[in-house]
């Protein structure tokens with residue numbers, strides 16, 4: 296079931312597609328939010344401000360979501376700000392990031408090792424239909440970019456482990472130590488700014504985070520919000536859907552299993568699309 300939010304919008308002119316990685320294609324880091332949010336709540340609760348856990352959770356979920364898709368360090372900077380606002384002395388954002396990644400690693404280590412050893416198949420950790428979607432877009436002649444807020448070396452390894460790296464022909468980007476050298480905003484600007492380049496209506500994005508949808512919509516492109524209920528990925532997650540709609544997604548999909556319908560809607564049948 297594909298939900299067309301703006302029924303006059305389509306991507307018939309698309310030449311370039313930007314993909315987010317985690318939660319859009321890859322499930323290797325599935326559950327990352329259940330690691331990050333409690334860690335942040337824990338840090339804030341330790342300050343003893345008298346705020347309830349529910350209130351702190353709300354605060355944390357707000358900034359974590361708003362920065363989802365951006366490099367992880369920005370969420371950790373927001374945590375440091377929240378500690379400071381409550382009169383605490385925060386750790387360096389990099390120290391928070393290290394703590395978060397250590398805890399996330401406990402959750403994902405076995406997945407990565409299973410993929411490395413071949414005891415798990417890539418399909419186990421791909422959003423259903425992702426590989427066929429990438430292949431179809433590639434065969435349609437679209438130029439694919441992978442852009443993630445996860446550290447670049449990890450994105451490159453994980454894309455390779457999932458067997459999707461070749462579709463991007465080297466255009467795989469992630470967080471770098473030098474924050475000024477990569478961001479999704481920068482990537483969009485570079486794609487649009489290139490001479491003989493791409494115009495906004497030729498730009499399509501698939502993402503499950505605030506940042507990639509916002510940047511592409513701001514530029515004038517088309518956005519598919521991937522609101523998959525992890526880890527089964529068979530239905531739409533209402534929490535993600537509501538937030539993706541708020542930031543301007545043109546379409547909402549639970550996964551990519553209905554490729555024919557998705558292609559029909561995106562590329563040739565802009566009107567009379569059922570919800």
Ligand SMILES: [Mg+2]
Pocket residue numbers: 315316317318319364502503504
């Ligand atoms: Mg994501």
